[in-house]
Each structure stands twice: as structure tokens, then as C-alpha cells.
Amino acid sequence: MNMLSSASHPDVDVQIATSDENIPSDEDFRSWVAAALPPDRLASEITIRVVGRDESQALNAQYRQQDKPTNVLSFPTDLPPELQIPLLGDLVVCAGVVEHEAHEQGKSLAAHWAHMVVHGTLHLLGYDHESDEEAEEMEALEIRILGQLGFPAPYESP
Secondary structure, eight states: OEEEEETTEEEEEEEEESOOSOOOOHHHHHHHHHHHSOGGGTTOEEEEEEEOHHHHHHHHHHHHSOOSOOSEEEEEOOOOGGGOOOEEEEEEEEHHHHHHHHHHHTOOHHHHHHHHHHHHHHHHTTOOOSSHHHHHHHHHHHHHHHHHTTOOOTTSOO
């Protein structure tokens, strides 16, 4: 477990709980989270737990009633505003699902990892894609952020 921090970057606690390979570096995770945060939220604290399919499936079944592994789960912190703690929440990313989807969608593994971390971070900030309007807003943000990171738009065929 590594703790990264800097005045201009979020604190990102990366936990690797899988034997899967091809997992991004802590610095990659931190830069992707930072890119998704507005300037006034750069001091946020986030935990990213990289898991295998079994843990992802168990969490997805428990919290979303879907009995299958998924790419990313977001768990926003629900603290009373008076606490003034910069804890944004937790992301749980399934390495095997991310790798499978990248291959299936013809994307680079790094581009898909970046997309999943940006997508999850936006969920922690309150963005959603339950309605068409919300989905369009969130997708536009993802495209802009990933473009700034040098990645292609995630919703277009390569």
C-alpha cells in the first residue's frame, strides 16, 4: 500500500488486492484522479483498491444487486459537511475486467485504465449517468479530461 501526497495533487491511497498483472503505477493513478478533480478539490483523499473478479463480483452483488464482476465501483464519502474532511471516497477497480474490456473494445490498456479512474472519480464528485442528460454531461467531461491526458475519446471506436 502506497500513500502519495502533494500540495497540488490529491492523496491517493492505492491498494493492490489481486495477483493480476499490468496494473498502472501509483503515479498514473494519482495523475488520472488529479485530472478529474476541479482545482478546489485537489486536496481530496481517495482510496483506489485494485481487485480480482471475485471481490468485484461480491461487492457488485452487495451494493448494486448485480451478481457479476464490474469494471469500477464508486463509494462516495457521506460525511456531515461540518466535519470539513477532504475525504472524497473509494474506488474499487477490477483489473481483470478492465483488461478484458480494453482488449474487447480495441483500446490500449492505459487508455481504458485512465477512463475507469476518471469515470469513477467523477462519480465520487456526484456526476451520474442515470438520465440521458446526465450521461451526456458526464461523457463530455470524460472526453475532455482524457483528451487533456493524451487519450482518445473513450466512447468512439478506435
